[in-house]
Amino acid sequence: xxxxxxxxxxxxxxxxxxxxxxxxxxxxxxxxxxxxxxxxxxxxxxxxxxxxxxxxxxxxxxxxxxxxxxxxxxxxxxxxxxxxxxxxxxxxxxxxxxxxxxxxxxxxxxxxxxxxxxxxxxxxxxxxxxxxxxxxxxxxxxxxxxxxxxxxxxxxxxxxxxxxxxxxxxxxxxxxxxxxxxxxxxxxxxxxxxxxxxxxxxxxxxxxxxxxxxxxxxxxxxxxxxxxxxxxxxxxxxxxxxxxxxxxxxxxxxxxxxxxxxxxxxxxxxxxxxxxxxxxxxxxxxxxxxxxxxxxxxxxxxxxxxxxxx
Amino acid sequence: xxxxxxxxxxxxxxxxxxxxxxxxxxxxxxxxxxxxxxxxxxxxxxxxxxxxxxxxxxxxxxxxxxxxxxxxxxxxxxxxxxxxxxxxxxxxxxxxxxxxxxxxxxxxxxxxxxxxxxxxxxxxxxxxxxxxxxxxxxxxxxxxxxxxxxxxxxxxxxxxxxxxxxxxxxxxxxxxxxxxxxxxxxxxxxxxxxxxxxxxxxxxxxxxxxxxxxxxxxxxxxxxxxxxxxxxxxxxxxxxxxxxxxxxxxxxxxxxxxxxxxxxxxxxxxxxxxxxxxxxxxxxxxxxxxxxxxxxxxxxxxxxxxxxxxxxxxxxxxxxxxxxxxxxxxxxxxxxxxxxxxxxxxxxxxxxxxxxxxxxxxxxxxxxxxxxxxxxxxxxxxxxxxxxxxxxxxxxxxxxxxxxxxxxxxxxxxxxxxxxxxxxxxxxxxxxxxxxxxxxxxxxxxxxxxx
Numbered sequence: 001x002x003x004x005x006x007x008x009x010x011x012x013x014x015x016x017x018x019x020x021x022x023x024x025x026x027x028x029x030x031x032x033x034x035x036x037x038x039x040x041x042x043x044x045x046x047x048x049x050x051x052x053x054x055x056x057x058x059x060x061x062x063x064x065x066x067x068x069x070x071x072x073x074x075x076x077x078x079x080x081x082x083x084x085x086x087x088x089x090x091x092x093x094x095x096x097x098x099x100x101x102x103x104x105x106x107x108x109x110x111x112x113x114x115x116x117x118x119x120x121x122x123x124x125x126x127x128x129x130x131x132x133x134x135x136x137x138x139x140x141x142x143x144x145x146x147x148x149x150x151x152x153x154x155x156x157x158x159x160x161x162x163x164x165x166x167x168x169x170x171x172x173x174x175x176x177x178x179x180x181x182x183x184x185x186x187x188x189x190x191x192x193x194x195x196x197x198x199x200x201x202x203x204x205x206x207x208x209x210x211x212x213x214x215x216x217x218x219x220x221x222x223x224x225x226x227x228x229x230x231x232x233x234x235x236x237x238x239x240x241x242x243x244x245x246x247x248x249x250x251x252x253x254x255x256x257x258x259x260x261x262x263x264x265x266x267x268x269x270x271x272x273x274x275x276x277x278x279x280x281x282x283x284x285x286x287x288x289x290x291x292x293x294x295x296x297x298x299x300x301x302x303x304x305x306x307x308x309x310x
Numbered sequence: 311x312x313x314x315x316x317x318x319x320x321x322x323x324x325x326x327x328x329x330x331x332x333x334x335x336x337x338x339x340x341x342x343x344x345x346x347x348x349x350x351x352x353x354x355x356x357x358x359x360x361x362x363x364x365x366x367x368x369x370x371x372x373x374x375x376x377x378x379x380x381x382x383x384x385x386x387x388x389x390x391x392x393x394x395x396x397x398x399x400x401x402x403x404x405x406x407x408x409x410x411x412x413x414x415x416x417x418x419x420x421x422x423x424x425x426x427x428x429x430x431x432x433x434x435x436x437x438x439x440x441x442x443x444x445x446x447x448x449x450x451x452x453x454x455x456x457x458x459x460x461x462x463x464x465x466x467x468x469x470x471x472x473x474x475x476x477x478x479x480x481x482x483x484x485x486x487x488x489x490x491x492x493x494x495x496x497x498x499x500x501x502x503x504x505x506x507x508x509x510x511x512x513x514x515x516x517x518x519x520x521x522x523x524x525x526x527x528x529x530x531x532x533x534x535x536x537x538x539x540x541x542x543x544x545x546x547x548x549x550x551x552x553x554x555x556x557x558x559x560x561x562x563x564x565x566x567x568x569x570x571x572x573x574x575x576x577x578x579x580x581x582x583x584x585x586x587x588x589x590x591x592x593x594x595x596x597x598x599x600x601x602x603x604x605x606x607x608x609x610x611x612x613x614x615x616x617x618x619x620x621x622x623x624x625x626x627x628x629x630x631x632x633x634x635x636x637x638x639x640x641x642x643x644x645x646x647x648x649x650x651x652x653x654x655x656x657x658x659x660x661x662x663x664x665x666x667x668x669x670x671x672x673x674x675x676x677x678x679x680x681x682x683x684x685x686x687x688x689x690x691x692x693x694x695x696x697x698x699x700x701x702x703x704x705x706x707x708x709x710x711x712x713x714x715x716x717x718x719x720x721x722x723x724x725x726x727x728x729x730x731x732x733x734x735x736x737x738x739x740x741x742x743x744x745x746x747x748x749x750x751x752x753x754x755x756x757x758x759x760x761x
Contacts, residue, residue: 054332058331058332062410063406063407063409063410064432066332068331143588147588148583148584148585148588166588167585167589169587169588170526170585171585171587171588172732255527256527258527258587259527259529259587259735261728275403276723277425277720277721277724278720
């Protein structure tokens, strides 16, 4: 194993040496080319991250002089049971925002791989539509759909199942799932589009051969589709899990974290701390914890992808 | 190379981020120490030269400002008013840092209680108005007993008495709207006591109506409903003492327990809109205005929507009183007007505030369906407005405006709204609900005394 690695390195060094046109001294040109992006990234990503980290060590209400409190804000946040319940809601959202959309996306992809549908492009566009609609519009529309006198309850009444009608977003037992379903509706289109684009790489010859050999749908899914779009699955996982964990707009516009705290998520906690109650340090500490959680999960996913690629 | 660039960026960011403590460059020093002894004259304002007066107001003031600002600019031609209108939530989250920062507005609306006004007073961002009140004799125009909601000790540590830091020319309070046509149809007379009100909602339920329309997805509307229940059973002074942080106050009381259990009992009996936690306040108001339900326990600020929908069929009563016979319930003067302590146009700011508070402005406010807090006779543009003016008069006479419970601490809103929802859904009992509110209050009082 070590031998193979060193051989690779030698080959790389050798090929570099062979490229005689490449100047040996420090080359400013690439830096100049990337500098606009680098400056933008530094100003709007790197700097705010460290600014947030810095703020998280201070007690500050946006008006009075700030007081250095070290890690006290982290202690306060982590000793608040409500933050754990907020994170637990986020992890429930991961199922609805990530796992279920991926499952639906895979099913649609598999179906379109086997069945040729007339006007497939049109259906793709329709199914992708939820992804491009403003989340505020989506949340407000769903609020109407879920209302006591909304279409879902009308449907149940039509079926004679009036007993199960409820205010879906106002019921402590159903609100979290109801908000989760909004996320599923938004994200499955993204999963489907990415999976379909990945599936287009699959050679038709391979599919034909597979079918001549008598492979069933499950075998086609397990041995052809899944390995072919593994990269896309990881990308969708990263994007949708990040959306689930930093979810704010849908929850805020659908329930504002209620009823009670039953749909509270860390982002709502951060918003209220920073802008309503003006506990800026605690908000920054919560933000940093949330960023760390998201960073850890996405890093683990990227690493697992790299390892499986190797 | 790549690693070096990243390390350099991180180092640079940390240096820039960490070069100073947050907020260390903010300038909170007051520009004005002069006292106002007499009403400001046109000449005094003219002496400022051509100036722009920056005013921040809540969206609810827009119509009023459209009438008052041209009048003000005509009276003080050297002053141009630059009005910034913000929605309530936006105003609440931005007015404190705005008054703390560079280019602070000269005149701005805050909100009573520790969350906003308390922070402004404590940081010295707004000017005392005790001298202005004396110069303009506000105590003869308004009920001086109501000044407590804008009064603070100079360091902002004590609420409810001390120096006056704000004022509002209107009152906004929660009462009971009713549909006259429905009451007549059901053969129910307008309730004059809490027992009659309870009997009326029971009769409405029996007749198959929605007795009380409620939409609580925004979480605060149920606090107003509870405020009325609390007003019926708990003396107003006790509730106000708790909100202003008077030592020894407690939310855990027999009367509050009775109010909570009455509310829960009414929920169990199906007196409120089905699925109220999934209905927004605006939707509920629109439904009542469209003829749904018999009663609506809501604020006077809904009069526009309800009056437009029900027309002459809309009626309003002050919160029906229980045993004591005194009217009490959630309500206060409107969002207080403040003068920035940094203003360099004090006379113009005082003149502007004086015009807003002027007794002559009261009729303008009444014509816009608002309830003036000034003691003056007014013409009502509709029977609904007349009902509200009468209700206001009885609430003022009984000193029955019990403020808003979320003023009590800077985090009370979240605790109160969420725990009340849990209680109403039967997930916690009255003791747990009261204790959660009390714990939040005690923790806040403790931190204040330490500070």
